[in-house]
Amino acid sequence: MNKARLVFLAATSGRVLIASLLVIAATPKLLDPASFALSVANYRLTSPLGNYVIALWLPWVECAVALALLVSPPMARRGAWLLGIGLSGVFLIAVATAWARGLDIACGCFGGVEKISLGDVLLRFALLAGTIGAAWSDQASARTSARA
Numbered sequence: 001m002n003k004a005r006l007v008f009l010a011a012t013s014g015r016v017l018i019a020s021l022l023v024i025a026a027t028p029k030l031l032d033p034a035s036f037a038l039s040v041a042n043y044r045l046t047s048p049l050g051n052y053v054i055a056l057w058l059p060w061v062e063c064a065v066a067l068a069l070l071v072s073p074p075m076a077r078r079g080a081w082l083l084g085i086g087l088s089g090v091f092l093i094a095v096a097t098a099w100a101r102g103l104d105i106a107c108g109c110f111g112g113v114e115k116i117s118l119g120d121v122l123l124r125f126a127l128l129a130g131t132i133g134a135a136w137s138d139q140a141s142a143r144t145s146a147r148a
Contacts, residue, residue, distance in 0.1 A: 019066035025109050029059035039108025043098050
């Protein structure tokens with residue numbers, strides 16, 4: 001198997017994995033936005049109205065990013081990758097600021113109420129790094145396809 005084919009397979013696998021995680025994470029938020037709004041409120045970063053706005057739009061953004069990763073043309077996926085990476089970065093910053101203020105919070109990511117541990121953050125950081133790697137691989141695959 002040649003290098004271009006391996007890059008394509010890695011990129012496709014990364015896109016499917018990240019898109020699946022986004023949809024799995026969005027589903028409980030879509031089904032129970034009030035509970036998700038409470039999770040958002042626990043971070044104490046926005047107003048009560050802001051908590052509800054985030055709870056209502058964030059799962060749809062996650063679904064839109066997932067859909068774009070799966071069906072957009074290769075060069076158009078760059079925006080979806082950037083938005084997904086940005087969302088992950090904002091989440092990690094929100095967790096870090098909550099911890100810095102001594103808050104013991106539940107993530108709200110997959111509909112659970114478990115408290116966020118250091119292991120959870122490290123796993124999400126690894127997923128973020130994997131997402132960046134998949135985005136790089138996907139863009140490399142797109143460039144290779146464009147040259148062929």
